[in-house]
Amino acid sequence: MEHVKITVALIIAVLLQWTLRNVAEPFAYIDFPLIIVVYAALQGSSIRALFYGTFAGIAVDALSGGLLGANGFSKTLIAFVVSELVRRVYVDNLLLRIPVLAGACLLDDLVYYGMHRLLGQEPTGPFVTTIAYTLIGTTIAGTIIFLLFNVIFTENVKRAKREVFTPRRQTRRRNPIRLSDRR
Amino acid sequence: MVERTQKEVWKITPWIMLLLLLSNFVLMAFDAREANSEQRVIRVWAQTTADFVQSPATSLSSGISNYFQSISSLRTAQSENDILKQRIQELEIEVQNSKSLTVENERLKSLLGLKEQSAYKTLSAQIIGRDSSAWFDTSIINRGSLDGVKLNMPIVTNGGLVGRVTAVSPLTAQVALITKDKSGLGAVVGELGTSNALGVVSSNGRKELLEMGYVPGSVEVKVGEGVYTTGQDGIYPAGLKIGEVVEVRAGSATVAQQIFIQPSAKLSSMQEVVVLLYEPPPRPEFDKSLPNAAKKK
Structure with a gap:
């Protein structure tokens, strides 16, 4: 059930990426699909995260002046790197997830820019400014979205646990001192 | 459905990643092309598919933002109304003047025997x-x-030149703004035919400004002068207004001037544009027989 929710979140993220820049320019610096891809990878579903990265990336590239597949390439790579990190390091805490997201955002931008340079298509945005703004925007938005997901998904997990493991009846312990007194 | 153990998943993940990276790389290599060459079919498909979702989503989001904007603009409506009434009166006088000028123009044209x-x-x-x-x-x-839009067609607003079409799908087209287009456009400061300040306008990295190069240092250029297309770049027709000169860094007899231009079109806030269904005249035959053109083949 959780992967259906993440898939829906990814579709919404792509739609937001397509439309929000037309509403206000600063939204260009928030990479919504990347946040969802990183979240999926952090959940431990590595194969799914790879496919999410590819499809979300290509969807974003379809309406961009950049190369078709550049975002797909960078996001697939990010999904793999984060999945490998999760396999080796315990990052089940929101505070630990924030630097992971920031690092993923930085790497994503560097790979995206590098692939364009490699294929002779220089992006028109200024290098340092775009990376800095995207890093700030995506990290802030990602932290809020991760908090939101924690509330949505964790509540369900807690409820399911409650249903499966019924609470144990509390039995009163005998006081060993009293027992000794009776004697 | 086949259940896989965690170890199997870890083993298979790098291979899937490599496969996906490779397919993305192939897409990129296929899409990478010269700025003026024909576009790839794969991009047309991708854009057409995206349009079915993007158009309703955009109209919905713009509808919501327009609703809130209309509420906020109600406050200033009264004062705006008074200004507009005054403006209408001024315009009515202008229309009357222009009508008489048009009649006079027609009469003079017929006298000179000029064809429309x-x-x-x-x-x-x-x-x-x-x-x-x-x-x-x-x-x-x-x-x-489907509406007749083709690659490289110029886009303008009532303010001036906006850019050119860089990708076309049946229902939508992608427009590269002049402030972001790396390819230069032929331009002249002042009136075409009378001014010698010919050069090439291109983006310079500063978001709102354009840079004009190759204008000889001996030619006088003043701040505030208009800059127009010359039509020599083979994309834009002659006479379209690009913007106004805002800064001139003087050159010398051998060094070209550096001219900075503020675009006339409001590129950041425009919502409606006009596509000029203009196709440049075909290049002369000798152009195609240049050694570089032969090498590309």
Whole structure:
């Protein structure tokens, strides 16, 4: 059930990426699909995260002046790197997830820019400014979205646990001192 | 459904990643092309598919933002109304003047025996989306090849030149703004035919300004002068207003001047544009037989 929710979140993220820049320019610096891809990878579903990265990336590239597949390439790579990190390091805490997201955002931008340079298509945005703004925007938005997901998904997990493991009846312990007194 | 153990998943993941990376790389290599060459079919498909979702989503989001804007603009409506009434009166006088001028113009033209030259056909379009990547700054318009839009057609607003079409799908087209287009356009400061200040206008990295190069240092250029297209670049027709000179860094007899131009069109806030259905005249035959053209083949 959780992967259906993440898939829906990814579709919404792509739609937001397509439309929000037309509403206000600063939204260009928030990479919504990347946040969802990183979240999926952090959940431990590595194969799914790879496919999410590819499809979300290509969807974003379809309406961009950049190369078709550049975002797909960078996001697939990010999904793999984060999945490998999760396999080796315990990052089940929101505070630990924030630097992971920031690092993923930085790497994503560097790979995206590098692939364009490699294929002779220089992006028109200024290098340092775009990376800095995207890093700030995506990290802030990602932290809020991760908090939101924690509330949505964790509540369900807690409820399911409650249903499966019924609470144990509390039995009163005998006081060993009293027992000794009776004697 | 086949259940896999965690170890099996870990083993298979790098291979899937490599496969996906390779397919993305192939897509990129296939899409990478010269700026002026024909576009790839795969991009047309991708854009057409995206349009079915993007158009309703954009109209919904713009509807919501328009609703809130209309509420906030009600406060200033009264004062705006008074200003507009005054403006209408002024315009009525101007219309009367221009009517008499048109009649006079017609009379003089007939006297000189000049034939009426038809201007380019135009097509109004709405901007339905902006570039989804922060690294690029293209716009998407709601007109495509079904409406007659073709690659490299110029886009203008009532203010001036906006850019050119860089990708076309049946229902939408992608527009590269002049402030972000790496390829230069032929321009002149002042009137074409009378001014010697010919040069090439291109983006210079500063978001709002354009830079004009190759203007000889001996030619006088003043701040505030208008800059127009010359039509020599093979994309834009002559006489379109690009902007106004805001800064001139003087050159010498051997060094070209550096001229900075403020675009006339409001590129950051425009919502409606006009596509000029203009196709440049075909290049002369000798152009095709140049050694570089032969090498590319």
